[in-house]
Amino acid sequence: MTLEYVNDELSINGHGLSNIAKEHGTPLFVYDENKIRNQCRKYHNVLKNAGLDYSISYASKAFTSVQMVKLLQEENMKLDVVSQGELFTAVKAGFDAKDIHFHGNNKTQEEVKYALEAGIGLIVVDALDEVELIDSIATADIDVLLRINPGVDVDTHEFIQTGQEDSKFGLSIHNGSALKAVNAIKESKHLKFKGVHYHLGSQLDAEAPFINALESVYKWLSDESIEIEVLNMGGGYGVKYIESDLRFPVESAFKNIIDRLNSLSRAYDMQIPHVMIEPGRSIVAEAGTTIYEVGVIKDIPGLSKYVSIDGGMSDHLRTPLYDAEYEVVPVNKTYSDNVNTHVVGKLCESGDIIGKNLNVPGDLKRGDLLAVKTTGAYHYSMASNYNQMRKPAVVFVNDEGARTIIKRQTLEQIIENDIL
Template identity: 45%
Template sequence: MFLHGTSRINDAGHLEIGGCDVTELKAEYGTPLYIVDEQLVRRRCREYMDAFAASGLGFQVAYASKAFSVMAMCRLADEEGLSLDVVSDGELYTALQAGFPAERIHFHGNNKTPDEIEMALDARIGCFVVDNLVELELLQAIAAEKNQTVNVLLRVTPGVEAHAHHAYAATGQTDSKFGFDIGNGSAQEAVRLASSKANLKLLGVHSHIGSQIFETEGFQLAVERVAGFARKVKEELGIEFSVVNLGGGFGIRYVEGDTPLQVSEYVAAITDAVKTHFAGIGSKLPEIWVEPGRSIVGDAGTTLYTIGTSKEIPGVRKYVAVDGGMTDNPRPALYESKYEAVLANRAGEQPEETVSIAGKCCESGDMLIWDVELPKAESGDLLAVACTGAYNYSMASNYNRIRRPAVVFVQNGQSDLVVKRESHGDIIANDIVPARIAKQPVTK
């Protein structure tokens, strides 16, 4: 397994993250356990902030909280000077409860409910990213009722199809559930309508072309398309964009063969393209916003499991089962995502066999890794799966009524619990048994 951030194999032959021996973390917190390398998260935040500061452009780096939304992460993002994007009332509530400054919160989503819009307006968040005409009219109506003027960006689809791993991760193409299409004229009409609304202040546009992208060409082409659109809007409507949000999608290394660029390379390509293609369109270059999520927390996360049973099918494969699975990491089932792993309590030993890691859910598709080389695994060994910081905790479920894991932040030899492991009581906390069936059966 490739070691990210502060991860290393210590003198005991154990995996160590943030100066914490994972065998000790298991003893204290149990498994499955999400372990977050706080130092690496902070380093990634600073790489973005420093790279944009060096560009000379105005900017905001908004952490995409959908990747991993807990109060401690919101506090960390605030400490590092990032803004925050949210896509639901739950993510917004988490941010507000964590004390994140509302004026640096951006609200996304293709189907914001009236209640969510009211909640965001009452909090006086910094910006709405408007996705469609229904939302545009709804936001104007509610803002007018509250006598507020709100900042908006219009999400546009530039017709750029990013080189995403899975079709579900590509969002910038014309056939997408998101945004106004530049090519068919709907984006320009949305600009005209938004600029006419008394309670909406149009800042500019938002474009997101996909996820897990390993090259810069897609971002550069998106900038070119959005700049062409901005020029047309300026010439035909007399409207200038003061903000252009270019989304996220910056890739990370999950397995051998993944070739992400350095943060500084992505940022330089984007900012250079902005300087080239937006020159002369308006009175000044627009402020650039981006929304990294996975690239901030993805490779900083490791999930620790305890190995239980195994099953060998001669001539076919050997299955090794862990005490988690698709409930804490549904991405292999959803996206055919690949991962690397190591026996965390025997990390210094050489591999002896190729096995497949199975989860404990009652689903044949509950497989975490197909074909990984490990030392001969025994019941009670610890398996660490790397790069699970993004879209793992946030997608976790209670399927089979399995309790969701705890989350710990580790740094400088210290571990801090940031999410408690769910209890059995938590599982039934919202259950209600109607009175008509609440009577206990008579036993004979």
């Protein structure tokens, strides 16, 4: 059982969202804990059944918290972090730093020092000058991967394409910069070259780009006589936000990706490396739902109808940022006709929009609750205090009920770093 109507009330794992919202307030992020765990296990089953030596690193940037990290540890996941803050969260949660790897296109000296002192298991080198930076700070050997760009174009929003030739991430395998970095790593004092990493982009719905990347990377490895122990294929597996979206078919797609990996390894006479993947969005996105309370409703005759909610771009940035689309439904089922409506936030921006031209019940009134589906990734993690809005609470719901994992920010916390 997951998100569905039970006795005309939207419920998660059999627990009604109205009571959860009443107890915790709105806006509120609600996660289906069972769904998160099931997604972790789905990836494990696929790679385990393929007979691979593998590891799965959750991409913390999608959503992280102490309790989320603890859940991931229980599900035998490793972690991908991109900042000192994400690493600090993981360490405070008791996660073994050896099972964490550090990403980022511009790691600072402070971050590198912190990661090394924490005992990080792996650093992903993203630029040539990072070789010297890390080597100058390290006092002992540290395993590294090199982030490369295979030059694979993907069909997704330009803001979330990352594996093409023109990118702030990684080094190109086509212009010689990646090879130069490999040689620099091998000549360094403390960096131990283990393999390569690439990430093609986000919200990909088919295996073709991953197979194209494998073919490009294996040819490069063979041409340059580079041996690797680890191949990190990144993440980017798409989820279903609205009905027309295609969800990445994990089982069938990975069968084809792994089949191609095996055939390329045979063709180039290479041993199959330890395979790493980095799902983030696909672990948590569809497990998350945001609950809002309806406020002002404006019906402009002959033009538009606006339904305002008690949150907005401070906790729902992806629509203003990417024009991302979401399904919005009433928490308490209504049988009135749906009306074309703009659902908007309360922040002082015309672009503060949850969704345009949505079909929502025409009899909505102040105090009703609306649920925005598939908000588990890049919503809380992108939340801000713009307009001095408080960050919402976050709850996990399993079979037993709801539990708070992040408390609602208080007014005092908004100004706690201000000099009074």
